[in-house]
Amino acid sequence: MFREAASPPRADVVLRAVDITKWYGATQALKGVNFEVQRGKVTVLFGENGAGKSTLMKILAGVETPTGGHLELDGERIELRSPNQAVDHGISIIHQELNLCPNMSVRDNIFIGRERTGLFGTVDYRGERKVVQRLMERLEEDIDPSTLVADLRIGQQQIVEIARALATDARILIMDEPTSALSASEVEVLFKVIKDLTDNGVAIVYISHHLEEAIEISDHAVVFRDGELVATEDAANIDLSWVVGKMVGRAAEYDFRDAERDYGDVALSIRNLKVVDATGEGRLAVNDVSLEVRQGEIVCLYGLMGAGRTELVEALAGRGPIASGSVKLGGEDVAGTSITERIERGIGLVPEDRQRDGLVQSMSVGQNLSLSSLLEMTRSFLVSRFISGRREAGRIRDGISDVRVKTAGPGAAITSLSGGNQQKVVIGKMLLTGPKVLLLDEPTRGIDVGAKGEIFSLLFREARKGLAVLYVTSEIGEAITASHRIVVMSKGRVVREFDPRTASREEIMAASGESEVGIHPIGTPSE
Amino acid sequence: MSELSQAAVKATAPHALRKINTRALMVEGRALLALLLIVVVFSLLSPNFLSADNLIIMTRHVAMNAILAIGMLLVILNGGIDLSVGSIVGLSGVIAGMLLEGLEIKSLDLFVYPAVWVVIVVSLGVGTLAGWVNGVVVTRLKVAPFIATLGMLYVARGIALLITNGTPFSKLRGEEGLGNTGFLTFLKGAPLGLPMPVWAMILFAAVFAVVLSKSPFGRWLYATGGNERAAELSGVPVKKVKTRIYVLSGLCAAAVGLLLTADLSSATPAAGEFFELNAIAAVVIGGAALSGGRGTIRGTLIGAFVIGFLVDGLVLVGVSQFWQQIIKGAVIIIAVALDQLQQTLQKRRSAKAAFSPPKPSERVPAPV
């Protein structure tokens, strides 16, 4: 229908996808998509969760094979049966979900399957190591090539993914949300890298739900909706509202700062909290943090990667051991209580890494939703309590509609959902426990603007009912537009607090210890 | 597909129901298929195979393995494994034997003859205790289940041998005078023509089927098996669940120990050697994933029947001892391999189906 996508081949088109359709069982992920990648240009894909972006990228990278349609490289028809074939054609990809071997070093991860061999076909570790060091310099990260990936923060792991893709010297480089765990300064570096790649004629395909960021880097914008390519436009004539409009089909609510109102009494109070670093190098990941969150207040915890926000919220949830300090929940100390007890008392965490800590992949959407609040769905029968099918089904249905999960039904496998929808399920799970204090670590990571809107309006709605929210974010725009108070952490300490209505991006970033970053503030619709 | 989701299904849209039942069938279908095949083949080869008596006898043989397999299923659902069940069978049996023959208390030099119910409770207790130790070693000392239970395999067997000093206890009748009779008569009885082990199997199966599909504990078990970290953050008492399943597995083993002892009218320390292998095989043939999170009681029972009927059938038709082993091995592999085959076929079919326009029920709701 949108023929402009399949315009006659131009010289600078390297890769073209023609009439691609993809079925997963009964769900159609792609409905006849025509898509072009141009030499030396950055093509950015926009689209809600589940729009089909990753699916198309997987097809371009030979990970998935299309149900219909074909690919053309330099005008010639090609068949991609495996990732290796794609790499041989000069196509490489950074996957949306991390794909690393935690048991191996950074260097090993970067060269797995593409070993540089020396004499007698033995691996040339020195050579590889040099390459990695160069890559890390290029990405301005000081990660030692021989550190185990398991010891890296999720952000650093994403850097490794990027380095791996760069190591292949691809002509076409696909980046599916490469920055979801990166903070502004690293994004800045990445963009520099992308710039000189494109100058060398490399074609980039870029996907991100950080819209300003994406718009800034784009040469062409392509918008997906429900498996169809609904618009292509040159970067020159697009802006945030255009993108959002095309993606969602309506102007998405994007500013949640609500009228001044006085909050309830203190729901969560933290005093001189110290948490020891997981790596066991005797560092304090959280160093003497004191903080109060009141009922109905939404506090945003902003900071750079490694600021210790994850450790903080995990310690509050009962995951990490608290070294010292006190945590009071509605006046009573939660010291020494288990995660389970804390959830019962009304404090729960939506974790940073949904695949590892959020979802039970072997279970259905419904079962994931109800997992934390099973006990409220039981009826006592004879000796013990059993799950009431009706009650559970009811709660699940509410949960699904509350957080607007896009799914075939409560019985559907959780793995069949797109990243964003999976995240909504994790949040829904916690909300079903009826928390007094809700902790969220990067809750909008990998979530589209529409869903972001839904999630935040959800949080604000709950807040008005008295829920206290403390959430971690690395996205400055989000911090400003979706919080009552911004707490900036750096190197494990709370360094400053801001009122989002008065504070400016620059102030906040500076406080977080970020070097003056060059993302020229494309105003959010509100500005 | 788990019992769970079946429970969940009852509450979900009908199309989801259909979808999931086919899944359930996919997993257990092959086991059923194997079972049917075995029954057909052997009843053709031997007229006696399907005789009522023989069916009851074979079912009694199946029962013991089935009970072990049920306990094993719990452990495997959690992603663990329990190699010690065989030894626990031996140990609890020996304990029962020792108590029935009378306990000598040196210091007071008198003999104590506990009542039968005491004997049963105590030996069940011992098995449970051994299971608990497994659980603690796994959860607290963080030892891999395979190793923890491998250790227990040696320890429990060693203790059984120490107690008996190698020679079995055989005076299990008890004496009227001492009021400890009835152990054999009770456990060897056959109410309504079904031998005790069969009743025990039915009981265990029924109870645990309900526990797995209806109780929070069951759901937690599937969750920990699926993704332990996530389950923990969701407030599932992971450690408690883990410990409990080993305790339950120990209990099942102890029960089998008692039944076996009664069956042999003698408690030998060697009883139950290598039972664990058959139990594990039954669970996996029944469609459980050793990685955890997937498996059902029903499937496990079918698996147990597949193995039991196969072994007895081979003897019945007079296959040579050596071939029996080869065939058993082959069947175990094939029964599980069928799974893979089926799933590939399944995929193909659904892929084809996909080309027909999606039914309304399946169209994804438009974004709000």
Place this chain on the structure above:
Amino acid sequence: MSELSQAAVKATAPHALRKINTRALMVEGRALLALLLIVVVFSLLSPNFLSADNLIIMTRHVAMNAILAIGMLLVILNGGIDLSVGSIVGLSGVIAGMLLEGLEIKSLDLFVYPAVWVVIVVSLGVGTLAGWVNGVVVTRLKVAPFIATLGMLYVARGIALLITNGTPFSKLRGEEGLGNTGFLTFLKGAPLGLPMPVWAMILFAAVFAVVLSKSPFGRWLYATGGNERAAELSGVPVKKVKTRIYVLSGLCAAAVGLLLTADLSSATPAAGEFFELNAIAAVVIGGAALSGGRGTIRGTLIGAFVIGFLVDGLVLVGVSQFWQQIIKGAVIIIAVALDQLQQTLQKRRSAKAAFSPPKPSERVPAPV
């Protein structure tokens, strides 16, 4: 800790070096600790324990298990397990015995007496073939390794029994006239005073240590064990790697089969029963994770020595058979549990360190 990153160490900054070595030590340290403990205790209990002769004998006992354990390590690194090694030991031994006693070709009714090297090659080949079947069943039929190799455990044993029809082959000397002598003299020899099995162990250990730490294959193996999907997406030929490790494990088992046959001067079909358990125990005591991706040859060797020295030591000091089992079980658990203990201590220490006044690096930037 992977050999890889150890290899890496040599090339990294000193601080990284320290870091990684501590890890390596953490994993293998406890095994070493256990070994030292065993040596000390037994040499105190028996003067003969540390005698040169006894050390050599014990090392020969260790060697067989060590070779199996090396093959097992490969499989475990991949996250699999191989229960069939014991049966393959028996099978390859029997093949060798059969060939040495002479192959009767009915049709031509003549006897063929293959040369010794042929015998060795063929029986190694058979073991390797069995391993290959394991690999194919696991990779192509997607059967869980535990089940696939459990099946092979029965099948291989059954075949061995069929071939021998139960009675061992004992005329392994061969005859000058037939030119098939030397099997025993070669495999029972002790060049430089070290028995053949020990040499074999050294050879296998050396070769595979290099393969694991220096070859792409080694890295692929650790990768597939660590995160199979990631490895596949990075273009690692996952299936090929998987198949190959089972082949290699089969090869190791076959080698042990030959050594054992020579050792007993007779090939019995029952040879090698339950060897798999000791092999697995050795690997895990050596610090490998059954979940895959973690483990080293060095650790595995230490693990094998722990078990071997323990068993022989208990015999040497004359501990009762029953206690031997109990102690063996306990040691397996404890040796692995020490790991956990160490890590907790590690954490404690670092926690303490954390409260020492912050280093400059941690000082807070002055608020802007």
Place this chain on the structure above:
Amino acid sequence: GSSGSDSASGSAASAAPASGGGSAGGTIAVITVDLANSYWQAEANTAKAEIEKAGYQATVNAHGADPDKQNQLLDTAISNKVKAVILDPAGADESVAAVQKATDAGIPVFLVNAEISQQGIAKSQIISNNAQGATIGAEAWVKAMGGKGKYVELFGNPTDNNAQVRSDGYAAVISAYPDLKKVGQETANWDRAQGKEKMEGLLAAHPDITGVIAGNDEMALGAIEALTDAKMIDKVKVLGFDGNADAVEAVRSGTMVATVLQPIVQGTTNAVTQAVEYLKSGKTGVADEKQSIDCVLITKENADKYTAPFVLEK
């Protein structure tokens, strides 16, 4: 002496059914211990041959000394409505219930090689006299030892009562010689590999021993391997039990002082004969249920009379 008369009666009896054979028909189940062991191989093969000679079919199975498996095999035999069962029981106490069950089901059970702890259930129990065997074995060994020296014992599977019986039999004789000192004992579970490994351990602990008594030939052969490797074989006198082919070979070559032949072939033959007789006439034709057959000593002198596995010509 006694062994001679026994084997005579045995051979006489075994001639009988051949004539009356064929008339009968039906299956007789043979349940032995372990077909991977030449001793029980001989037992099974003899039984099969004799049964078929008498005109019945035979099914052969092994319970591997596992009473539960034995139980199941007997159950299946019952389902199969076999005419009779020739059983080498898995343990004296553990087997009572199983035999009882078969008998209740109207299937006569004839025990060979080992006994069960109750009489009046099986039709006949034909046992090789382990105690007597141990005695003659020990006597020969003591003579070879010259009545003095240190020795060790390899003990069979402790859950098998024959292990104790033989050990006691040895002890009874040896106790009369104060200069014979037992310095060690290890369990090697009837197994050759374990026999060797344990022997090597014992050698390390007691390098000065001059004798080894083993509960069976497999363990003895393992010990001989160990001694040969240790170059001590000509200093140490080894005693075996069972009389399997390898052991007799060792006796011929002088590495084993003596082994005790269990007349398993003859015992099995008698069992089948009595079974066939019972099926015909309802009587075994033998006075008492428990019949013990004496074992025969095999030394260098009579070793070459050993013509077939477990058969010693007179």
